[in-house]
Amino acid sequence: MAGMAGFSREVAKRVFAEELKSSNYSFRDGQEQNQYAPSYLLTPTGAKCNRVFVVGTLTEKDDIGGDTEYWRGRVVDPTGSILIYAGQYQPEAAQLLASMDAPSFVAVVGKPNLYQTDDGNIIISLRAESIQKVDEATRNQWIMDTARRTLERLRELANVKPAALSGDFATADNVPATAASNPAQDAERAVQHYHTDIDHFRQMVLRALTSLKSDLSKGISEPEITSTEKNPVRSEEKSAAERVSGEVPAPRKSKPKKSESLSAWPESESDDEVETINIGKKS
Amino acid sequence: MKELVDQIQARLRDQKITVEDVDIESRLKKLITDFRVPEGEARRSVLNYFLKEHGIMPQARASSEKVKVGEIKETGRWVDLEVKVLDLWEPASAAISQTGLVGDSTGSMKFVKWAKSELPNLELGKSYLLKGVVTDEFQGRYSVKLNRTSQIEPLDTDVEAKPASKAARPTKVVDINEPGQWVDLTVKVSQLWEINSESISQSGLIGDETGTIKFVKWVKADLPDLVEGKSYSLKNLVTDEFQGRFSVKLNRTSQIEPLDIDIEIGSVAAEFSGALVDVQKGSGLIKRCPICKRSLTKGVCSDHGKVDGTYDLRIKAVLDDGHRVQDVLINRETTERLVDLTLDEAKQMAMEALDHEIVRSVIEGKLVGRYYSITGPRVDRYLLVESISELAPVLTSDVDELLAATEVV
Numbered sequence: 188m189a190g191m192a193g194f195s196r197e198v199a200k201r202v203f204a205e206e207l208k209s210s211n212y213s214f215r216d217g218q219e220q221n222q223y224a225p226s227y228l229l230t231p232t233g234a235k236c237n238r239v240f241v242v243g244t245l246t247e248k249d250d251i252g253g254d255t256e257y258w259r260g261r262v263v264d265p266t267g268s269i270l271i272y273a274g275q276y277q278p279e280a281a282q283l284l285a286s287m288d289a290p291s292f293v294a295v296v297g298k299p300n301l302y303q304t305d306d307g308n309i310i311i312s313l314r315a316e317s318i319q320k321v322d323e324a325t326r327n328q329w330i331m332d333t334a335r336r337t338l339e340r341l342r343e344l345a346n347v348k349p350a351a352l353s354g355d356f357a358t359a360d361n362v363p364a365t366a367a368s369n370p371a372q373d374a375e376r377a378v379q380h381y382h383t384d385i386d387h388f389r390q391m392v393l394r395a396l397t398s399l400k401s402d403l404s405k406g407i408s409e410p411e412i413t414s415t416e417k418n419p420v421r422s423e424e425k426s427a428a429e430r431v432s433g434e435v436p437a438p439r440k441s442k443p444k445k446s447e448s449l450s451a452w453p454e455s456e457s458d459d460e461v462e463t464i465n466i467g468k469k470s
Numbered sequence: 471m472k473e474l475v476d477q478i479q480a481r482l483r484d485q486k487i488t489v490e491d492v493d494i495e496s497r498l499k500k501l502i503t504d505f506r507v508p509e510g511e512a513r514r515s516v517l518n519y520f521l522k523e524h525g526i527m528p529q530a531r532a533s534s535e536k537v538k539v540g541e542i543k544e545t546g547r548w549v550d551l552e553v554k555v556l557d558l559w560e561p562a563s564a565a566i567s568q569t570g571l572v573g574d575s576t577g578s579m580k581f582v583k584w585a586k587s588e589l590p591n592l593e594l595g596k597s598y599l600l601k602g603v604v605t606d607e608f609q610g611r612y613s614v615k616l617n618r619t620s621q622i623e624p625l626d627t628d629v630e631a632k633p634a635s636k637a638a639r640p641t642k643v644v645d646i647n648e649p650g651q652w653v654d655l656t657v658k659v660s661q662l663w664e665i666n667s668e669s670i671s672q673s674g675l676i677g678d679e680t681g682t683i684k685f686v687k688w689v690k691a692d693l694p695d696l697v698e699g700k701s702y703s704l705k706n707l708v709t710d711e712f713q714g715r716f717s718v719k720l721n722r723t724s725q726i727e728p729l730d731i732d733i734e735i736g737s738v739a740a741e742f743s744g745a746l747v748d749v750q751k752g753s754g755l756i757k758r759c760p761i762c763k764r765s766l767t768k769g770v771c772s773d774h775g776k777v778d779g780t781y782d783l784r785i786k787a788v789l790d791d792g793h794r795v796q797d798v799l800i801n802r803e804t805t806e807r808l809v810d811l812t813l814d815e816a817k818q819m820a821m822e823a824l825d826h827e828i829v830r831s832v833i834e835g836k837l838v839g840r841y842y843s844i845t846g847p848r849v850d851r852y853l854l855v856e857s858i859s860e861l862a863p864v865l866t867s868d869v870d871e872l873l874a875a876t877e878v879v
Contacts (some may be wrong), residue, residue, distance in 0.1 A: 199747050201792045236612070240745055240790065242839060261535045279831075294839020296747050317748070319839040327864040330839045332745070334872055336792045344583050345563045371563040385879070392876050400869045 197225065199240035199296055201333040203267035206230050206389050207239070211309040212380050213301045228299040228311065231369065232340040232388050233377035236299050241269065242321060245293045258284045259274035260318075261311065262295060265330060265395040271295055272313040280315040287320060294321045294329070310377055330399045341392075343374035344385050344391045474498055474509060478517050487524045494520070501658045502802045515877050534602045540576030542614070545607045547879070551614065554629040568592060572600075572614070573631035580613040582606075586616045597629040598622055611648055638706045644680035646718070648741045649711040653718065658701040658733040672696055676704075676718075677735035682846065686718040688712075691721045701733040702726055715851065737847030739856060742798075746793030747835050754830035755784045755816045785833055789842065800846060800855045808858060809836050 195378050209231050215224040216235075227234045243264040251259050257274040273281035287293065297313030304310065377383055475494045482489055494516055501512035523854070534548035556578055558570035568583040568591055581603075592598060596735055601621040603614040616622070638652035648652065660682055662674040672687040672695060677746045687693055696702060705725040707718040720726070752765060757779030759771035785800035785808075788829065806812050809818075811832065820826040846856035 194746075195591055196788060196795045198793060198795055199790045200746070205607060240747060240839075296839075317834070319835060321839045324860075324863045325840050328861055329745075331864050331872060332792065332841070334876070338872075338876060343877065344617070346586065362498055369562055371565055375563055375565050379797075388878060389879050393873065396869050396873050396876065398863070400866060400873070403864065403866050403869065464743070 197237040199238045200230075200234045200236040201329070201336040202230055202232075202234050202236065202239055202241075203333055203337065203391060204241070204243070204262070204264045204269045205268040205387060206232060206337070207269050207299065207311050208267060209381075210299075210311050211301070213299075228301060229373065229377055229380065231377055231381040232337060233343060233374040233383075235342055235373045238296065238298055238316075240294070240296050240314065241271075241295045242292065242326045242328075243268075244326070245287060245289045246292055248287065248289050250285070255286065256281060260284055260287075260289070260293075260315075262293060264333075265398040271297060271315045271318070272300075272308075273315040273318065276317055277409075281445050283318045284315065292321050292323055292326045292327060309344055315343070318331060323385050327399060328402070331394055337388065337392050340370070340374065341385055341389055343370045344383055346371070347375045347378045383416050384465075396459045406429050417424060471495060471498065474513050474516075478513060478520070479516055480711055482520055485521065485524070487520060487526075490518050492671050499557065506729045521530050522860060538575050538576040539572070539579055542579065542605050542612050545605050545612075546875075547605045548602055549605060551600045551603060551613070552597070552625065553600060553627050554631040555592045555594050556631060558592070570594075575630050578631065580611070581616065582613060583616040584618075585712040587620060589616055594621065597625040597627065599625055642680040643676075643678050643683045644740075646683060646709050649709055649716070651709045653707050653709060655704045655718065656701070656703060656706060656729070656733060656868050658735055659696045659698050660735055662696070674698075675850075676702075678733055679736040680738045682737075684715070684848075685719060685720065686723075687720040691724060693720055693724060693726050696834060701729040701731055703729055737849070739845045740848045740853055741843070741845045742789055742791070742796045742853060743841070743843040743861065744796070745785055745839065747790045747795075747839075748788040749834045749838060750786040750788065751830075753787065754783065754833055755813075755820050755826040756782050756784060758782050781813060782814055782818060783811075783829070785809075785837075787804065787837065791843065794854055795853050797844075798853045798855050799835050800858065802856055804858060805833075809833050811857060 202419050207228075210228050215222075216224045230236065240263055241264070243262040246261050246263050246268070248258060248260040250256050252274065258272065260271045260273075262266050262271055271284075272282050275281070280428045294317075295313060295315050296317045297315040300312045300314050302310045302312065314327060341464065352357050475491055475498065478494050479489070479491070480496075486668055490717050497516045497519065498512050499725060501515055502509060518635040519700050534550050536550040536552070539551065539553065551572070553572035553573070553574050556571040556573045558568065561567065561569050565584040566582055567587070568581075568761065570581060571578050571581070572581045572592075581600075583592070599622075600614070600616065601623065603616050606613050638654050641651075641653040641655060643657065655676070655678065657676040657678045660675045660677050662672060665671070665673060669689055670686055671689045671691070671693075672685075674696075675682045676685050676696075677683065682837055685704075687696070699770065703726075704718075706723050707728070710717050710719055737869075744868070757766045757769065758764065758773055758781075759766055759777050760780055761774050761777065762771065764771060764773070764775070765782075769776055769779060771777050771779075783802040783805045784799075785805050787798050787800065789796045789798055800808065802813060809832065811829075816829045819832070820829055842858055843861055844853060844855050844858045846854045848854075
């Protein structure tokens with residue numbers, strides 16, 4: 188189906204940063220199972236993403252490239268943050284990211300990228316197709332949009348039969364791969380792989396909406412500069428701390444080595460530090 | 471806080487449930503303090519939580535009312551239906567034990583019975599009272615879901631319903647929004663296309679006053695050929711869908727009657743809301759062939775060769791609502807208003823930059839990533855934009871509504 192004339196654009200899925208970062212399952216899917224089949228990241232709530240749309244606050248940006256520019260940015264939403272990359276193969280996005288101020292509200296369309304570090308950690312980032320500066324109203328709309336889509340997926344999950352506890356990996360791979368998979372199948376596959384805790388992600392949506400609500404109550408017509416104050420202070424501290432650890436290449440100091448298998452759940456708490464490992468152009 | 475706890479305790483006592491005050495309080499605190507949930511919502515959430523813990527469905531779900539299929543116009547409602555099973559389909563997922571079509575005198579709709587519900591199977595052609603089923607919607611089409619709390623009671627009486635498959639209804643092109651429906655159309659053939667499959671005898675576009683749609687006539691159907699520009703009454707066609715675009719198929723059971731009248735092909739506005747995720751090549755400042763108005767590639771028209779083109783401004787963009795993508799075309803007038811840039815200014819800008827692509831960059835900067843709502847006629851894969859507006863800002867009441875919905879997932 189997807190192969191026909193090669194002309195069906197992939198939908199950009201709406202996924203909160205926390206959920207994106209909890210993802211660790213990617214696969215190729217399509218009528219023909221070859222290297223040209225599109226690749227997907229399946230998130231814990233069953234969003235099958237070849238492309239995602241994210242709106243949030245760009246809190247930091249750095250050129251981490253060597254001879255050629257390779258830009259990395261961090262985009263924060265009410266649930267967490269995600270790293271975006273743009274290099275020589277995304278010239279327009281790279282150029283825009285380079286010219287942007289942090290902090291500012293940005294909209295990013297990008298392809299999810301799963302990268303496994305030497306010690307087995309999984310890092311999800313986005314290879315940006317486009318980055319544009321937007322306003323706070325658009326960010327608010329995105330939170331609503333993403334909350335709605337996430338709830339739709341949670342409803343699908345609630346209807347999936349509890350997965351058999353044995354051999355979760357095998358079952359996930361055994362689900363017949365069809366390009367025309369539907370939300371129910373994606374949900375089933377997600378449950379089999381992640382044993383998704385619905386309430387955990389329901390709480391994530393609640394948190395996002397509640398923080399949006401308190402943002403709204405603080406008024407919307409504030410000037411651009413105050414936007415920094417509205418971001419969780421946490422992100423500010425974090426970015427400062429990380430900039431340090433990001434520039435020094437090796438010190439994976441004091442951090443306990445995480446050695447879960449692929450099927451295990453990455454803990455959201457300790458992820459932030461992991462993310463700053465300089466993965467360079469590999470992604 | 472004490473007050474809230476007491477209110478919840480009172481409600482729980484009604485259901486003969488005992489819960490420690492501290493458990494209620496810690497849950498309330500978590501919602502109100504940590505997650506900034508408003509008190510009313512938190513109270514409801516905590517109450518529902520403990521009710522659910524003890525196997526009692528919250529109030530909102532407990533009462534389902536008896537309705538007709540045709541009355542179902544919202545999602546998440548718990549209803550009772552007296553219906554006949556009109557069709558059974560192959561479930562697409564192991565999570566589904568049965569799926570198909572049920573109907574009564576007012577209409578028919580899809581039903582889904584979850585494997586988890588452990589309900590008995592429905593039989594084709596039999597009538598049932600379905601109690602405590604929940605309504606759902608996907609892309610404007612309603613369905614009902616049978617879950618663990620639903621009940622099935624066979625009825626002795628036969629519920630009157632139109633048989634599903636063979637009952638083709640006279641339909642307008644614009645109303646075709648569901649695959650697998652049998653329809654009668656009164657249309658004019660607007661285009662015939664080249665055939666690239668041996669199983670297809672004819673394919674092209676047909677239309678009525680509400681719009682156009684692709685048709686496919688199978689070789690096996692053994693039907694007379696349609697002539698471009700002629701009008702016909704086409705009976706018993708089946709609708710199909712591919713990537714959000716609908717078509718009709720003429721098969722062995724279909725009939726073709728030529729008409730003497732001439733059907734005027736028109737269009738009815740379609741709507742789409744979503745994020746604008748791409749401004750495609752060929753947007754911005756372009757040149758058109760003075761003869762056929764088509765856009766030129768490097769000053770060359772594909773029909774008329776090298777011509778002296780005229781400047782125009784347009785946008786080819788992609789809107790995406792998270793479920794579907796929609797290609798849209800925005801003409802000069804709307805582009806000028808939307809981007810706040812006239813054709814003359816665009817020309818000036820391109821001249822100064824010695825690059826007409828700069829106009830596309832400016833358009834991207836203004837539109838990409840924002841949410842729009844558009845209306846206009848649909849022509850093939852494009853929606854020709856007649857009106858476009860940014861979505862209204864999010865209001866606190868919108869957020870509250872969604873928060874409430876989050877509670878009942």
